[in-house]
Every structure is written in C-alpha cells, then in structure tokens.
Amino acid sequence: MSMFVNYGASSGPTYLSRPFPGSGTGWDEVSLMRRRLLTALVGAVAAALLAVGVVTVILVRLAAYEITVEHLENRATTLATVIGESIAADSHVPLARGRMQRLSRSLDVENIGVLLLMPHPSMPPQILADLPEGLTPADLDPDVLIATxxxxxxxxxxxxxxxxxxxxxxQSPIIIVVVSSGLFASLGPSGQWFLVAAAVTLAGAAIMAVHLSRSLAAPLVEATEATLRIAGGELETRLPDPPPDKLDEPAELARAVNAMAESLERSRGLERQFLLSVSHDLRTPMTSIQGYAEALSDGTIDDARRAGGVILDEARRLDRLIHDLLDLARLDSRRFNLDLHPTDVGAATERVVDGFVPAASGSGVELNVSSPADPVIARIDTDRWGQVVGNLIENAVRHASGRVDIEVTGSPVHIHLSVTDDGPGIDAEDLPHVFERLYVSKRNPASQESGSGLGLAIARELVQAMDGTVSAGSSPGGGACLTVTVPAMS
Structure with missing residues (x-):
C-alpha cells in the first residue's frame, strides 16, 4: 500500500481578516449589506405600524358611527315625544330657527328638523323645522320609518x-323629528399617544436593526468571500474560528464553511496522492517489464527463464491494479451489478479462507477461521463477498507477525465478519482512514505493500453496496481488527 502523510500542498490554512473602514471592496460590501438590513428591518416595523394605524382609524370610525347613531336615535326619540305632545296640545307651538338652534346646543347635536306627515297621501309633507343640509323628505323613506x-x-x-x-x-298627522350630528371620529389624546408610541418603537427598531446589521453583515460577507475563494481553488481559505460557546447562526455558518474547506482540501490531497501512487505503481512494473524485455531482445541476459518469471509477475501486478481501478470506477459510477441471494455467510467465508491458506503459509502466517455451527444467512453476492474477504485477508497477512484470525458471528439482526492480525496495530488517529484509497498508517510511512493499495477501499464500497458497514479497531491482544457487518435474514 502506498504511503503518504500530507494531503495537500498548502503549508497551512489562510484565515480571512474582518474588513475594516477604508479597506476597500470588503468594507463596501459590509456597508451595503448593513444598509440593506437596516432599511429592511426599519421598513418592516414602519409598515407594521402603518398597518396598525390604518386598521385602528378604520375601527375607530366604525365605532364612532355606531356610537353617534345610537346617541342620535335616543335624542330623536325623546324629541319626537316632547315635540309631538306639545304640538298635539297646542298646534301653534313655535319652532323658530333660533329656538331649534338653542335646543340643538343644549342636546349636543348639530341640527334638529321637524317634518309633519299628513294623513292623506295626496297632501305633501310639511316642514316645520329645516331638515339637516343635504337631507330631503324622500331620503327619510316615510313608509319604512313609520313601520320601524x-x-x-x-x-x-x-x-x-x-x-x-x-x-x-x-287621521292625525305624524310628526317626524330628525336629529343630525358630526361623527365622533377623532382619536383625541389616544391618537397623540399612539404617535408617541410609534416614534419610540421606530427608534427602538432602528437601534436593534443597527445592532443586527453589524452582527450579521460582516460574517455573511466573510462567508461569501471565503466560499468564492474556495470555489476558485483556494482550498486553504478559512474563516476565523468562533469561540466554542458561541452557537448563533453566524458562528455555525463559519464552522460549516471551515469544515467544507477542510473536507475539500483533504479530498484534493487524496486525489493528488492517489494519482501519484497509481502512476508510481504503474511505472514500477512497466519499468521492470521494459528492462527485462530489452535485455532479452539484446541477448544480454543469461537466465531467460528467470527474466520471463519477473515479467509474468509484474504483468500480473499490472493486471491486478488495472482491475482494481476498474472496480472502483464502476462502484463510483454506481454501475456495479450485484447478484444478491440468501447465502450462508459462514460457509462462504470458510471457502475463501481455504483458498488463501497456501499463500499465507508461504509467508509464515497461520490462518484460523471460526463460524457458527448453524447457518447464518444474509442476502449477499457470493463472488463479491469472496472478494471482500480476500482483500481483508491479504491486508491482514501483509501486516501480521504470524497469525490471522477470521471469525463469523451472527445475531437475529446482523452478521459480523472480523479479521484480526497480530501485527503492530493501528494508531487511533489512523482508524477513520483505514478504508480510504491508498492510505496506510503513519506509524511506518516508509513501507510499501505488494498489492495495489485499493483493496480495503474496494471492500468498503462492495460492503456498502450490500447494505453493510465496515469498521476498523485495535485488537485487545495487539494488532488490528477489521469488521464487516451485513443485515441478517430471519
């Protein structure tokens, strides 16, 4: 497995500094966003106050009309009785304009009109006191008035x-008394207090808007600039780390942007190292094949059989690497077909282990396999399961001192396959990366593996395609323990 430690060419993250007055475009963007936020917040409060004011005025006018009408109806009923009885007692009761005006002021109304409706329909109504301006006898609708x-x-x-x-x-005439008054629509002192409250609210909203715009504008502009730099390829860009106890939205945004940048930078480093490692792994066997082929062609090599063996071994190594690359390409593109069917995982695993015993013995490693006596069934692709088990065994044999244990255990929910070696083990910081492409522990970065460096990555992709999971840990007795878990069938 090809070894590498650094994941990018950058010497360290580049942190954005907060814009300050006079610093150019960054400060201009902050100022523009602050103005927009201030305008939006104050405008929203002003619009809300205006809406409340309009609704209040409408409600007050409606209430004023109802109150005024009720007041006038009471006055009209009382005056109709008083004036009617006076006219019935003395038909010459004076209803002069001056007297009616004084009566209006005393009753807190603007106008009092009196109309005499004659009993015979052919006789027109007689106006005893002027009706309110703009009101005619026909507007009163006498028939409805008499009925109600x-x-x-x-x-x-x-x-x-x-x-x-x-x-x-x-056959006596009907006396109609009409009373009018202006609408009591004024808010009075309440209106003044409403204006004062609105002014105070707007001032408070402006202060809060200034505070919010200052606290929101700069972090948003910083995040925008950082993401644009990251999109432009500057993956080392970082935002200033917020304090751990700060959990507001700008702080969470800064953490998310930094996490995204770190992930992208790591991915770029992995991709670069992947290409370098693959090119190296391709070049090494090609160099050997080319060298021995030229020696055979020139006739300068004595042991042609040995040269042919080297060429064959290197060709197989090339073939293995190319097949692994093709497998990963198919898995990445989700164009990998699996033949899933119920299978006894224990039996399938034992068959694979039996095939690796000779090679492991040649390396001085003992393989021990154990599985439940009863079948443990899961929906897997038997061929791809063999590939997974084989890749795990190859990795374990490569690092083992002399022993590799393969164990299959089952439960009603899951089936577990663990491959444990007695090698140097895995550092805690390396555990999350064991199944990444071409990753090897930092404990021994100078060592090289004989495989393609893609086996564990392929195993992880295949297991995930079968709805399973993989994990890496340390064995209690030393060494590494790689575990595969797949859903069990009842």
Missing part, C-alpha cells in the same frame, strides 16, 4: 337619526 319607528343614515360627514310620533286620534 326609527331610522338612520349618513349625509356627507354627518350622521342622522329620525323618530316618529303619532297621537291616538285617527
């Missing part, structure tokens, strides 16, 4: 109410 006793309406900015009085004598 009272009526009301509105003329311009004045409300009016009318009431009738009729004596018990037959």
């Amino acid at each position: 006793g009272t009526s009301n309406g509105r003329v311009a900015d004045n409300a009016w109410a009318a009431s009738t009085y009729s004596s018990e004598e037959r």
